[in-house]
Amino acid sequence: MLILQEVNRVKGASVAAFEKLTQQWWEEVKPMGVTPAWFFEVSHGTGPSYRVVTGVRILDWSTWEILARAMAYGELAATSERLDATRYDSESTLLEVRAVSGVGKWATGDTHAPDEPGLWVLRSFVDIASPGHAEPPEGSAIALHGCAGSLRDQTVVLSREKPGAVLDLLTDRTGRSVSGRSPSSAESSTSTWVLRAAAWSPLQ
Amino acid sequence: MILLHETYLVREGGLDDFEGAYWEGVVPSLREMEGVRPLWLLRQRTGIEGEVVLALTAIRSGAELGNYIDWTAGQGGTVWRLLARRLTRDYHRKALMSAPWSPLHEWSELDGLAEALAPRTDVADGTPRIFMEDTGWPYTDVSDYVEFQRREYWEPLQKWATSGALLKLWGFFLVLHGTGRRPEAVFLQEVLDNRALENLIGEPEVYDPDTFPGSYMVQGLTYRDQWRSRLLVASNGPAPSP
Numbered sequence: 001m002l003i004l005q006e007v008n009r010v011k012g013a014s015v016a017a018f019e020k021l022t023q024q025w026w027e028e029v030k031p032m033g034v035t036p037a038w039f040f041e042v043s044h045g046t047g048p049s050y051r052v053v054t055g056v057r058i059l060d061w062s063t064w065e066i067l068a069r070a071m072a073y074g075e076l077a078a079t080s081e082r083l084d085a086t087r088y089d090s091e092s093t094l095l096e097v098r099a100v101s102g103v104g105k106w107a108t109g110d111t112h113a114p115d116e117p118g119l120w121v122l123r124s125f126v127d128i129a130s131p132g133h134a135e136p137p138e139g140s141a142i143a144l145h146g147c148a149g150s151l152r153d154q155t156v157v158l159s160r161e162k163p164g165a166v167l168d169l170l171t172d173r174t175g176r177s178v179s180g181r182s183p184s185s186a187e188s189s190t191s192t193w194v195l196r197a198a199a200w201s202p203l204q
Numbered sequence: 205m206i207l208l209h210e211t212y213l214v215r216e217g218g219l220d221d222f223e224g225a226y227w228e229g230v231v232p233s234l235r236e237m238e239g240v241r242p243l244w245l246l247r248q249r250t251g252i253e254g255e256v257v258l259a260l261t262a263i264r265s266g267a268e269l270g271n272y273i274d275w276t277a278g279q280g281g282t283v284w285r286l287l288a289r290r291l292t293r294d295y296h297r298k299a300l301m302s303a304p305w306s307p308l309h310e311w312s313e314l315d316g317l318a319e320a321l322a323p324r325t326d327v328a329d330g331t332p333r334i335f336m337e338d339t340g341w342p343y344t345d346v347s348d349y350v351e352f353q354r355r356e357y358w359e360p361l362q363k364w365a366t367s368g369a370l371l372k373l374w375g376f377f378l379v380l381h382g383t384g385r386r387p388e389a390v391f392l393q394e395v396l397d398n399r400a401l402e403n404l405i406g407e408p409e410v411y412d413p414d415t416f417p418g419s420y421m422v423q424g425l426t427y428r429d430q431w432r433s434r435l436l437v438a439s440n441g442p443a444p445s446p
Contacts, residue, residue, distance in 0.1 A: 004382040065206070065266025068380035072301050073350075081345040084387060089341070094382040096273075147273045148383040152297040153285075 001107070002058040003037055003144060004067075006092040010050045014086035020088045021083050022054055023200070029080055033059040034067055035109050040120060040195035040201040046170065052181075053195055055121075057109070064094065093149035095156055102140035102160075105201055113204035114140070119166050120197060125190040164193055205311040206263040207243075207300040207377060208272070209390070213293040214255040219247060222257055222291045227442035229271065229284045230259075233275065239264035240272055241314060243321055246335050246436035254293075258436055260392070264311045269299060298384040300377035305354045308375040332439040334398055336371070338391040340431035346378065348389045349427045353389070356423055360416040370400045401435070 010018045019039075026036045037055035042048060058064050070076040097107070106112040124146070137143050140160035145153050161169075167193070197204050214222045226245055234242045245259040263269045275281050288295070302309045314321070342349035353376055361373055372394045379388040395401060411418030 006381075016424075056208050061270030063266075063267075064382060068266070068299070069301065071381045073304060073379045080381075081347065084346065088387050092382045092384065092386065145277060147270075148297045148299055150384070152295075153277065161211060162263040169429075191277075 001097045002060065002064055002147070003055050003095040004034075004064070004092060005037075005053065005055045005095055006090045008054065008090045008126050009048075009088040009090065009152070010052050012028040012050050015052075017111065018052065018086040021079070021086060021159055025076075025079050025083060026056065028076060029056065029067060032066055032070070033063045034201050037106075038120075038200040041167075041198065043119060043196045046194040048196055053193070057107075062186065070081055075173040079128050092152045094147040095144040095151065097103075097142060098145050099112045099137055099143040101137040101142075103142065103203065109202075111202045111204065112140070114160070117163060118160045119163055120158055120195040120203065121156045121158065121169070121193060122193040123168060124151050124156045126153065126176070134136050138180040143151060170194065205301070205309060205313075206266065206380070207302070207308060207375065208259075208263050209270065209298045209300050209377075209408060210259040210261070210295060212257040212259070212288065212291075212295045214257055216255060216319040217289055218247055218291045219255040219257065222255075222288075223247060223439050224442065225284075225287050225291065226259065227439070229287060231442075233284075234261060235281065235387060236269070237271060237275070239268035244335070245316075245439040246337075247439055248434060251434065256434070256436075260310070262311070262314055263299075264410055276378050277367075285443075286360055291378075296384070297380075299380040300390055302319070302375045302377045302381050303350050303354065305358060306376040307373065308377075316429070331398065334395040334401070335374075335436045335438060336391075336393045338393070338431055338432045340391075340428050341385070342387050342388050342389065342428040344427045349387070349389065350376075352402060352423070352427050353391075356416075356420045360420070364416075368397075370395070370397045372396055396433075 008018065017163045022039065037057045038053070039055075042053070050187045058067065062118065067076070072082045073166040102109050103112040104110060118140075137157060142158045144156040144158070146154040146156055167173075212222065223245065231242050231245075234240050241262040243260045243262050244258075246260070248256040248258075261272075263272060276285070307313065340349075358373060358376065361369060361371065364370075365372075374392045374394060377390045378390070379385060380389070409421070411421045413419055413422040
């Protein structure tokens with residue numbers, strides 16, 4: 001399974017329209033075998049404003065081609081352009097799901113919504129020796145491999161963490177850890193995004 | 205057809221090594237893959253970004269792109285990954301698809317282009333084969349931008365082609381969703397008259413809005429004002445064996 005993730009630079013005054021159009025786009029792509037995966041905002045204090053991270057699940061590469069063709073020149077072009085009007089631009093990446101842990105039936109299309117509060121931490125790093133071979137995820141986590149676009153050839157781990165553990169990570173305090181740390185063989189510094197799920201995100 | 209567009213930012217002084225490594229370490233593997241055909245390896249030794257190599261590969265379908273990705277991440281691509289890591293500062297991988305009116309839209313076109321696509325062997329006089337890549341970021345609807353390029357650039361170029369064109373348009377492409385920035389469009393052109401480049405880079409950009417390309421340049425501001433042009437030289441293949 002592939003995840004198409006998009007980091008959107010949304011226009012501040014168009015956030016509501018962007019959310020509405022994204023949900024509309026999700027409905028339009030369902031018949032292709034493309035289903036919603038997540039809708040995150042960058043947590044305040046951890047990154048740029050009005051940066052929205054969306055993801056959809058894609059069955060396989062052939063399905064991706066159908067989707068991409070429809071968005072570029074086909075029946076999804078008009079919806080894509082309405083989305084474009086609500087943002088400055090977007091950067092997208094194709095990720096292959098390598099391992100899944102503790103997210104219930106999310107992988108088969110259900111919503112995963114635990115009771116306790118949590119944030120999602122997305123870490124990416126380059127591991128030249130074994131690209132995409134992240135440590136098996138623990139807790140609620142998804143290990144992915146970047147195939148094209150902004151995270152090409154990077155190992156990506158998306159893990160659900162308690163807010164306290166995230167704060168410890170961000171403020172360099174020891175004693176508590178989060179999943180998905182880069183292995184010792186990683187050859188470049190990691191990038192870490194702290195993400196807050198929208199109420200209607202399939203991954204909560 | 206998908207055009208795989210891979211840009212390598214090469215460490216200073218490493219361009220020739222990278223070029224040789226690509227021809228010897230990647231191209232033979234690509235040629236063995238079903239539905240994968242390397243088209244051009246283009247290089248820029250001096251420019252804003254330093255040493256740059258652009259590898260352009262035709263891929264028949266999404267499924268075959270997946271096979272290529274598996275090769276790059278798997279055991280088969282290990283040697284190349286390590287070598288590329290040593291020789292490059294960064295790289296980008298995008299997938300492009302040409303507009304329905306553009307060349308390089310169908311896989312079947314490639315058979316008829318075999319001769320034009322082959323590395324040139326008649327370069328003993330040192331005349332380089334030069335390409336110009338333009339990447340643009342429209343601020344209007346993408347479909348309007350695509351139509352503008354057809355109407356105001358592609359069609360006039362076809363008229364020029366009958367009377368000694370300076371450029372050959374190899375394709376006009378959009379970046380496919382999931383592989384890069386949106387909105388983004390790419391022109392790939394080959395320079396047919398290298399001497400005309402002196403005029404292009406040496407003369408001030410004052411355009412007559414009533415003639416082509418002036419009308420194109422003026423109208424183009426309705427659709428975008430930011431683009432990047434790069435001149436790239438085609439690599440002519442692996443160095444001959446001693």
